[in-house]
Amino acid sequence: MAVRSMRQKKKVEFLTEVELEFMTELWALGEGSVRDVLAQLAPERNLAYTSAATILRIMEQKNFVTSEKRGKTFVYKPMLAKDAYQSKTLRDLSEKLFDGTPATMVARLVSDQGMSEEALEEIRALLDRRLKDNDT
């Protein structure tokens, strides 16, 4: 029986570049095997099958995904919801690049991203709802 385990010295918090790429596919798929994920990548990506397998194995060691054996292949599933990871990332970025004030961040987003009027309206509606909730 193979080992397939490894201690983690420090808790890993964030996905690396490639891990995020893979996790994005898993979030979209819900779950998937090495082959499933590989198939989702852009054709020009040209990543070897074994590379993809290694990446997913490492992601499991880091507790970003779990695996379940089906037939002879492992099926991987995210352990971290996309929106939770989005929040975590924004919190980190706010702290490191926006002096811990998320308002600055929104300001920057709203003022220079190409955001449609509908998108802006939508966000304002969201804010209104949020502010009303706080009142209660």
Added chain:
Amino acid sequence: MAVRSMRQKKKVEFLTEVELEFMTELWALGEGSVRDVLAQLAPERNLAYTSAATILRIMEQKNFVTSEKRGKTFVYKPMLAKDAYQSKTLRDLSEKLFDGTPATMVARLVSDQGMSEEALEEIRALLDRRLKDNDT
């Protein structure tokens, strides 16, 4: 005469963790020597002087800062404005983690816990102003 130059194969886009830490101090200071930057860091950071010097030298190779010799020391200055870098980072994050829709990003920020009511009000004001401008 020493060399102090080096070719760049690929354009470096983003600051590493430590580089961001240093750049943050330079943004706050406007400019500064190795010693100046080092003095701004938290005392428990305990970074060797030569390490700080190396980091700034590398940052110059990557064109994140310029240097100017004053007396016997170099004074470093950001080549990249903080708000420009903030925008760049948000654009990248939006693309990689928010499906290219910055509105989702704002939504996540706003719906997330940990934002004061004042901050939310501030953002709403910002939005109102922005929406009004679009009308004209």
Added chain:
DNA sequence: GAGTAGATACTAAGACCTTCGTAAGTCCAA
């Protein structure tokens, strides 16, 4: 003009990341 304090340049170690080849394991069909 030589000595010295302090600055810069260089090198390197150790960690992690990305990639892939090789070897070993596993399921199934004939």
Added chain:
DNA sequence: TTGGACTTACGAAGGTCTTAGTATCTACTC
């Protein structure tokens, strides 16, 4: 039950990042 196709495990190469020590350089003082 054995062969073959496919899968997983492991190791290693090559790259970047962070850190710091050593060597060299330089401006200033006496």
